[in-house]
Amino acid sequence: MALIKLEDVSKLYGFGDATTLALDEVNLSINKNEFVAIMGPSGSGKSTLLNIMGLLDKPTHGTYKLQNRHVDRLRTAQAAKLRRDTIGFIFQSYNLLPRLTVLENVALPLAYKGIGQTRRLKYASSMLERVGMQNREYFYPSQLSGGQIQCAAIARALVNNPQIIIADEPTGNLDSAGSRLVMELLSEIHKMGNTIIFVTHNPELTRYATRVVYMHDGMIIHDEKTAVGEVAKTARDKMYSIAKKTVEDDLAGVSLLMNLVPEKDYETSKVPTKKKTKTRRRTSGGKNRKKRTR
Amino acid sequence: MSINVGHIRAAVVTMRANRWRSLLTMFGIVVGVASAIVIVSIAQGVKNSITGQVNAFSKNVITVGASSQDPTGLGLTSIPFVSTLTYQDAKAIAKIPGVQVSVPLEVLSGLPTGDKTLRHGIVFATTQNLPQVLNQTLAYGAFFNDQDSNAFSAVLGSNAAIGLFNDPIPLGYSFTWRNQQFVVDGVLNSFETTPFANDTLFNNAVFIPVGAADQMSLYNNPVYQILVKVKKAALLPAVAKKIKTTLLNSHGGQADFSVLLPSQIAGSSTSILNLMTELTLGIAIVSLFVGGVGIMNVMLVSVTERMHEIGIRKAIGASNRQILMQFLIESTTVSIVGCMIGIVLAVLAIFSLRAATNLAPAMQWPVFAAAAVVSILIGIIFGSVPAIRAARKEPIDALRND
Structure with missing residues (x-):
């Protein structure tokens, strides 16, 4: 049974002449414990797809089933609860709150769940230990490197023990060492049984994925299974055909x-x-x- | 620590980070709370003082005024230019059952001159029972008695003694009034001064016997007031009614006088004070309202500035209600801190007024509690619009704001 099932999902922005079709009747099924990479050029609808799957946005048309439950027309409070309990987010720009320490940032989702301070700080601390950040608990995000902040963001995404981790270009702002650290961490999380969906422009990172979905102009143009440790075939072909511009x-x-x-x-x-x-x-x-x- | 305690802490951190903005935000609340507390305290202090005086000097005393007309409509008592009350009226009232003594106060013109001329004084002709009615004692000497009723002797108010003579104890000294020499028999103790109260004029008064005044005048002198001391407090209403009947009969049915019970005297003295208090409280309420609008304005800016943060919080599981609570707590915290600063300033102002003036403001804890409640309400009411705006924002739209 699919954990995530999108049927004919479309997303329109704007109105009248300014209407933009961000997603065009997308059909996608993701099973439990898949490690899905979504690739495609800018403006192809990758982030829109992630936002809809993460219940941050609603589809204009189509149906979305999460854990076999229709969630495309959920009320905001129900969506917030489901998001809190089922989905963990990792963003390209980290999105830690700058006025909170790393520990407080990681513990924040538990606070919204109503867990007491002692328990949530203890749990957040163990989660930071898991991502190798225990010695940075009382640092503020501004005092950390990009890789360390992203590790803290991963700890925050994991703290509610969600089934699904959604990562929108998690290595987009990181150097190669930071990228590797983050992807290794996601890989470990995947081995623990979590479903991970991430967007990337870097074909190298498809090595960590079990499946790669390619998008273009709001449509899924290709969907392939791949072996962990190998760059996906289409991505590999694409990688060397892309015009270099740097x-x-x-x-x-x-x-x-x-x-x-x-x-x-x-x-x-x-x-x-x-x-x-x-x-x-x-x-x-x-x-x-x-x-x-x- | 619940999430709401965390929000309070976050609000304090935000205020400390933006000190000037926060201070300006809460300025209206500070001014509103401080002025409301100070004004109410001053009003209460004055009321307490007036009530205390009425109880001390005019207990069981009915005041018969020269006119029933009150041109101000505020219950102000003033010395009338025309009076129909006479010494005979005072004598008639003295015969009413239940009346202990009846004392007329005739107002006389002319400046008494001793070592100096008493320019801001007033001359009253009265009888020997005045100290008994006012429950006042003499500092020096004695009040003129029944045998002195036609003698040219006088008793001075405490300020009048200083105003007429270089000697603070002018017993046996003489002064001239309307070309007639008077000898000082005594000096009254000082009447407690109260703002807006007429009793202060007794300190500047020269009291002479009615008989002496009548000898010097071709016509009957106008009687300013007749002070009627009643034997028991319970008899006050009945005696007042009887006085009205008696005076109506002697005045040919014309109600050109007023009969005031002690409670009415206190009431009339404080009515203008109440009006002033209400007006100033109105201004304080406007200030609080402006303060509330200031809070709303700054919170709207804060919500706009922190839209991305709202998006992050929603993405990691915050519900609309939790975001609403966060911003309501923040606005209420600003309001409460403003209220606390206002209370501190009010207490300082009250102590300063006590030290520097004779206003003696009375601090009342219910007023402080009311100020705190009003501040919380302002924080909630004016913070609700920005908070609702923040809560209703779609998470994806909020996240896109950077």
């Missing part, structure tokens, strides 16, 4: 061109140091590519 990519492109230049001409060039550097970079990139495709 400065580093431009420089890599330059060095590629320089490799095509005959050795003699190259030696007479005015920037001899660049050649070595860029060649090395390219070689290293090639190794990485080999590793990835292994």
Whole structure:
């Protein structure tokens, strides 16, 4: 039985000529203990889909069943309760409250559940220990690194012991070390039996997923199962066909061109140091590519 | 610690973080609460003083006034220019059963001159029973007696003694009034002064016997008041009624006089005070209302500023009711803190007034409690609009606000 079941779900924003179709009759079924990655270009409807699944937003059309219960037209109080008890959120921009300590932030969902202070702080502390943040309990978010804040946000998402974790680009603001830390943590949580749905632009992160859903223009264009530890096939193909636009990519492109230049001409060039550097970079990139495709 | 205690703590933290904004927000509440408490305390202090005086000096005393007309409509008593009351009326009243003594107070013009001229004084012609009726004693000497009724002797009020002579104890000294020499027989103890009360004029008065005054006048002197002391308090209404009947008969059926019981005297003295208190309280209420609007305004700004926080709280499970409570608690906390500052300022003002003036404001705990309740209500009422706005915001819309 599907934990999450969306049938012909559409979401419209605006009205009249300014109407935008964010989701176009999406059908999606997610079972318990799946680790689902949602990929797609900006504006493809990934976040809208997550918001609807997380009961933060309501579909304009279609039905949404959560735990086999219709939840697409829930009253706000019921939606808040279900959200509190069933779903944990992890955001790209962390969204910890800056005026509360890490411990208080993590304990906040329990406060809304009506749990007493001693119990909720104790439970929040154990949750922070689980994500390796126990020695930062009394720090404020502004005193932590991005990776540490996201770990605290994960602890907050887990503190109510929710069945579903929804993460909207959880590594979007993190460096590679931070991203790895967060994804390893999510992977561990997945092993404990939680269902995780996350949005990412990084094909590398599909290694952690058991299923990858691709979206475009508000529609699911592809849905594939994948083995944990491997980059999803479509994502892998996509990864190397995407036009690179960063400065580093431009420089890599330059060095590629320089490799095509005959050795003699190259030696007479005015920037001899660049050649070595860029060649090395390219070689290293090639190794990485080999590793990835292994 | 419940979530609401956490909200109170958060509200205090927010106030400390935005000290100036919070102070300006609660300014209206501070002014409203402080002024309301001070005004009510002053009014109560004056009322207590007046009631105390009435009890002390005019117990069981019916005051027959010169006119039934009260041009102010406020119960103010003033010295009439025309009076139809006479010494004969006082004598007629003295014969009514239940009356212990009846004392006329004739008002006479002219400036007495001793070592100095008494410019702000007043001369009363009266009888020997005045101290008994006013329950007042003499500081020095004696009041003129029955045998002195036609003698040119005088008793001075405490301020008049100082105003006429260089000597504070002018017994045996003489002064001139209307070209007639009078000898000072005694000086009265000071009458307790009270704001808005007529009793203070007794301190500036020169009392001479009625007989002496009549000898010096071609016509009957106007009688300002007849003070009638009744044997028992229980007899007061009956005697007052009888006085009215007697005077109506002697005045040819014209009700050109007033008969006031002790309670009515206190009432008439405090009616203007009540009116002033009500007016000032009205201003204090307007100030509280403005304070409430200030709270609402700042809370609306706060809700807008913290929309993203509201979104986060809703995303992690806060219900609309919990968000509503959070902002209501915050606005009420601001209001209560404003009330506390107002109470402290009011207490300081009351102590200052006690030290520097003769107003003697009376602090009343019910007023403090009422101020606290009103502040809480203002916090809830004016905080409800921003709180409802925050609570009704859709979580996704709130989260999009950054």
